[in-house]
Amino acid sequence: MPRSSGPVDSPARLSLISRHLAPDYPLNTPYTVERHPDNIDTSLLPKTQTRALTTDTTPANMSTQPEHATLLIPGPIEFDDAVLNSMSHYSESHVGPGFVAVFGETLSMLRKLFQTTDPSAQPFVLSGSGTLGWDLVAANLIEPGEDALVLSTGYFGDGFADCLKVYGANVTQISAEPGSRPQLPEIEKALSEKKYKLLTVTHVDTSTGVLSELKNLSELVHRVSPDTLVIVDGVCSVACEEIDFDAWKLDGVVTASQKAIGCPAGLSISMFSGRAIQAFQNRQTPPTSYFASMKNWLPIMQNYEAKKPSYFATPSPQLVRALHTALGQIVAQGVKERFAAHKAASDKIKAAVAALGLKQVAANPDDQAHGMTAIYLPENVKGAELLPKLASRGVVFAGGIHKAIAAKYIRFGHMGVSVLDPSRGHVEKAIKALEEGLSECGYQKA
Amino acid sequence: MPRSSGPVDSPARLSLISRHLAPDYPLNTPYTVERHPDNIDTSLLPKTQTRALTTDTTPANMSTQPEHATLLIPGPIEFDDAVLNSMSHYSESHVGPGFVAVFGETLSMLRKLFQTTDPSAQPFVLSGSGTLGWDLVAANLIEPGEDALVLSTGYFGDGFADCLKVYGANVTQISAEPGSRPQLPEIEKALSEKKYKLLTVTHVDTSTGVLSELKNLSELVHRVSPDTLVIVDGVCSVACEEIDFDAWKLDGVVTASQKAIGCPAGLSISMFSGRAIQAFQNRQTPPTSYFASMKNWLPIMQNYEAKKPSYFATPSPQLVRALHTALGQIVAQGVKERFAAHKAASDKIKAAVAALGLKQVAANPDDQAHGMTAIYLPENVKGAELLPKLASRGVVFAGGIHKAIAAKYIRFGHMGVSVLDPSRGHVEKAIKALEEGLSECGYQKA
Numbered sequence: 001m002p003r004s005s006g007p008v009d010s011p012a013r014l015s016l017i018s019r020h021l022a023p024d025y026p027l028n029t030p031y032t033v034e035r036h037p038d039n040i041d042t043s044l045l046p047k048t049q050t051r052a053l054t055t056d057t058t059p060a061n062m063s064t065q066p067e068h069a070t071l072l073i074p075g076p077i078e079f080d081d082a083v084l085n086s087m088s089h090y091s092e093s094h095v096g097p098g099f100v101a102v103f104g105e106t107l108s109m110l111r112k113l114f115q116t117t118d119p120s121a122q123p124f125v126l127s128g129s130g131t132l133g134w135d136l137v138a139a140n141l142i143e144p145g146e147d148a149l150v151l152s153t154g155y156f157g158d159g160f161a162d163c164l165k166v167y168g169a170n171v172t173q174i175s176a177e178p179g180s181r182p183q184l185p186e187i188e189k190a191l192s193e194k195k196y197k198l199l200t201v202t203h204v205d206t207s208t209g210v211l212s213e214l215k216n217l218s219e220l221v222h223r224v225s226p227d228t229l230v231i232v233d234g235v236c237s238v239a240c241e242e243i244d245f246d247a248w249k250l251d252g253v254v255t256a257s258q259k260a261i262g263c264p265a266g267l268s269i270s271m272f273s274g275r276a277i278q279a280f281q282n283r284q285t286p287p288t289s290y291f292a293s294m295k296n297w298l299p300i301m302q303n304y305e306a307k308k309p310s311y312f313a314t315p316s317p318q319l320v321r322a323l324h325t326a327l328g329q330i331v332a333q334g335v336k337e338r339f340a341a342h343k344a345a346s347d348k349i350k351a352a353v354a355a356l357g358l359k360q361v362a363a364n365p366d367d368q369a370h371g372m373t374a375i376y377l378p379e380n381v382k383g384a385e386l387l388p389k390l391a392s393r394g395v396v397f398a399g400g401i402h403k404a405i406a407a408k409y410i411r412f413g414h415m416g417v418s419v420l421d422p423s424r425g426h427v428e429k430a431i432k433a434l435e436e437g438l439s440e441c442g443y444q445k446a
Numbered sequence: 447m448p449r450s451s452g453p454v455d456s457p458a459r460l461s462l463i464s465r466h467l468a469p470d471y472p473l474n475t476p477y478t479v480e481r482h483p484d485n486i487d488t489s490l491l492p493k494t495q496t497r498a499l500t501t502d503t504t505p506a507n508m509s510t511q512p513e514h515a516t517l518l519i520p521g522p523i524e525f526d527d528a529v530l531n532s533m534s535h536y537s538e539s540h541v542g543p544g545f546v547a548v549f550g551e552t553l554s555m556l557r558k559l560f561q562t563t564d565p566s567a568q569p570f571v572l573s574g575s576g577t578l579g580w581d582l583v584a585a586n587l588i589e590p591g592e593d594a595l596v597l598s599t600g601y602f603g604d605g606f607a608d609c610l611k612v613y614g615a616n617v618t619q620i621s622a623e624p625g626s627r628p629q630l631p632e633i634e635k636a637l638s639e640k641k642y643k644l645l646t647v648t649h650v651d652t653s654t655g656v657l658s659e660l661k662n663l664s665e666l667v668h669r670v671s672p673d674t675l676v677i678v679d680g681v682c683s684v685a686c687e688e689i690d691f692d693a694w695k696l697d698g699v700v701t702a703s704q705k706a707i708g709c710p711a712g713l714s715i716s717m718f719s720g721r722a723i724q725a726f727q728n729r730q731t732p733p734t735s736y737f738a739s740m741k742n743w744l745p746i747m748q749n750y751e752a753k754k755p756s757y758f759a760t761p762s763p764q765l766v767r768a769l770h771t772a773l774g775q776i777v778a779q780g781v782k783e784r785f786a787a788h789k790a791a792s793d794k795i796k797a798a799v800a801a802l803g804l805k806q807v808a809a810n811p812d813d814q815a816h817g818m819t820a821i822y823l824p825e826n827v828k829g830a831e832l833l834p835k836l837a838s839r840g841v842v843f844a845g846g847i848h849k850a851i852a853a854k855y856i857r858f859g860h861m862g863v864s865v866l867d868p869s870r871g872h873v874e875k876a877i878k879a880l881e882e883g884l885s886e887c888g889y890q891k892a
Contacts, residue, residue: 065536066536068536068538071537071538071539073539075760076537076538076539076540076760076763077537078536078537079536079537084534084535084536085534087533087534087764088530088531088533088534089530090511090512090514090524090525090530091517091522091523091524091525091710092514092517092522093517093519093522093842093844094522094711096842126574126575127573127574127575127578127711127712128572128573128574128578128737129572129573129737129759129760129761129762130759130760131736131737131758131759131760132573132574132737132759134736134737135735135736135737135738138736139735162736163736163737166732166733166734166735166736166739167734167736256760258760258762264537264762264763264764264765265540265573265760265761265762265763265764266573266712266762266764266765286612287612288612288613288734289581289585289612289735289738290577290580290581290584290608290609290612290613291574291575291577291578291580291581291609291737291738292581292735292737293612311847312577313575313576313577313578314521314522314575314576314577314702314704314711315575315711316575316704316710316711316712316765317522317710317711318533318710318711318712319710319712319762319765396539396542398539
């Protein structure tokens with residue numbers, strides 16, 4: 001056989017996958033950003049899984065998932081069949097062209113979900129729980145000894161404060177009574193007393209169902225303390241509550257996959273402004289985490305979005321495929337339509353709760369989340385008694401977790417397919433179960 | 447509205463025990479381990495998914511996955527159908543009885559995989575990449591200013607050192623030439639010169655395919671520096687190389703899901719000795735990470751293994767289900783049989799590589815891994831030329847990543863179903879593709 005020592009195959013074939021198929025491309029390290037040529041041939045590997053999970057006898061819109069209790073807790077939520085199908089995608093290289101294209105599109109679609117067109121804004125998708133987003137903020141956007149102002153509307157606001165303290169931030173916390181939120185005058189006073197590196201707010205605190213206002217809050221911060229970064233915990237709000245990243249001048253929103261985005265748990269998802277990235281780059285000291293370091297991840301995210309393979313730590317191709325499917329559905333529907341659909345379902349649920357004579361933890365209608373409802377139990381009904389009665393009717397609600405009132409309320413999550421796909425009938429089923437369950441517990445509307 | 451300033455000693459973080467189904471159970475905190483009554487009703491939710499992905503016409507042992515290139519990189523690997531099927535499990539509560547039972551069994555099965563029966567040993571399963579395991583070690587088992595001795599056999603040893611430095615450890619590194627490993631006399635000298643809090647060793651460095659010896663190394667450490675913790679990066683070794691956690695007196699092994707364990711990427715999996723947990727508990731300073739904090743995760747893992755729901759951050763039920771399926775297969779086969787099967791396949795592959803006249807990066811047979819083979823390219827063959835020829839034959843190998851020799855070698859991963867299920871024919875297909883590809887590149891054995 002002739003021995004060829006000349007130039008190799010066509011450039012297109014040569015350009016396949018940086019690491020696996022073209023090892024003499026320049027390597028990137030955690031500390032440099034090396035771009036790869038734009039001529040990746042994505043034709044070799046199939047991009048779409050063809051194994052069908054549905055059968056011909058399945059009517060349109062009917063889920064093919066095995067019968068199971070309807071999960072109506074404030075996350076994880078019920079998932080769409082196509083999203084679950086993506087979870088079982090066959091194995092593929094994390095730096096292969098098929099996956100790189102999917103990851104790149106996923107990052108680009110996140111910009112649409114967050115409503116940002118600012119090219120300096122930067123999405124991150126990391127393997128981890130939503131909590132990892134707190135570390136991402138605390139280890140990169142604030143340095144030990146700097147001041148953070150944490151607005152707390154419950155358990156998760158307190159958690160964000162704890163995380164910031166672990167990384168050495170000096171935390172001032174403004175905490176509201178259960179069911180309410182810190183008010184702007186009090187926040188303005190705090191902002192004018194000290195120069196804070198960042199402010200954090202929990203958009204919807206999953207422990208109380210309290211919705212914080214972002215637009216007016218961000219306006220206040222930019223007016224009173226313009227250098228302070230505005231950081232949002234959007235774990236229970238992204239993809240069900242309006243978030244207008246650019247228009248509201250937000251600097252960071254951290255969230256997770258398993259709530260309104262509608263993808264199984266396991267991904268920390270976030271968006272940071274150019275100003276936040278600049279704050280990171282202006283640090284006097286290095287980031288105080290390795291796995292949650294923007295130094296390590298920033299070049300990787302930029303490369304993937306440019307459809308260029310890159311490596312710091314192995315992502316989960318299956319979870320990213322599922323997120324890609326979920327975001328594709330969100331973008332196809334339109335984010336404003338999605339927010340409106342969640343609001344409509346929430347209005348209906350809250351009316352039904354009121355009709356049952358029940359009160360919400362979030363007393364003021366303006367403070368009530370649209371993806372969940374925290375409901376006070378009637379005086380003589382215990383959650384430990386009621387929740388199993390709902391479960392026996394095929395509906396899973398959550399108990400309370402705000403320590404001051406934990407045993408006094410339950411939580412009803414209404415996000416994603418459960419409100420967007422009326423053919424599932426989840427909302428009606430839940431309201432009926434709640435009504436019957438309460439009645440079985442001896443409750444009668446006064 | 448209450449307002450607290452300064453470094454507030456905010457309320458201990460509550461753990462959400464059985465919150466969804468029985469909210470008035472006692473709460474645990476990250477600082478205590480509170481056991482709950484054993485009266486959780488697990489009958490409410492179905493535990494087993496009944497949607498079959500295979501059809502009646504599928505012969506036994508034949509994969510029902512769509513046709514795709516065979517992924518033979520050193521992780522992620524090809525997955526078993528049942529494992530992939532578990533990935534698309536319907537949504538369930540992370541604190542519901544069905545999932546809690548599965549997570550508990552998963553943790554218990556890890557003890558069998560690591561061959562530990564010591565009740566003080568502690569498994570962890572966290573959402574994250576394998577890299578998160580380094581943070582778990584660096585943020586919990588060593589304090590800023592303490593000394594770490596890192597043995598490096600390639601890219602990943604260097605990475606572990608970088609991670610330890612980020613968390614403030616004072617790192618001494620012993621690095622071997624590419625393809626070899628630090629020798630015991632040199633290590634003994636280092637151990638006798640300084641008192642190290644811990645020593646790290648990469649069991650198999652994925653960048654070079656070099657296998658480190660653990661048994662003799664651990665004996666040496668326990669003899670010369672008995673207080674030094676022996677920490678193993680087992681990302682590319684757990685479930686394909688012998689690891690006898692108790693007998694070898696190891697203190698920590700960190701790994702990931704997507705290699706020889708055979709579960710999609712997205713889980714950081716680790717085992718720590720009672721001595722390591724004690725070292726964590728004896729810290730003078732708090733852990734320097736929040737998401738990777740043992741303070742936050744230890745009670746959660748202990749509760750789950752005791753089949754008691756617990757919350758710090760939301761785990762991924764789908765990934766944990768898939769890990770449960772993968773571990774069930776591993777335990778059913780027996781770990782010693784699994785190690786032997788990987789060794790047999792590796793011997794066959796290395797013989798085929800030698801028969802082609804090719805040399806391995808790991809020159810000494812005792813230093814060669816059994817789950818991957820790093821192969822030097824013939825002088826006139828480039829990886830960028832050869833790898834696409836393998837891909838066109840449906841086989842995906844990886845290029846080199848050790849910076850000193852990156853363009854000079856390729857990597858062949860042979861773990862999990864690809865070596866355990868002969869009906870797939872992966873090994874034969876890969877060897878044939880390698881032979882044909884080299885020939886097409888003009889290579890002839892001298």
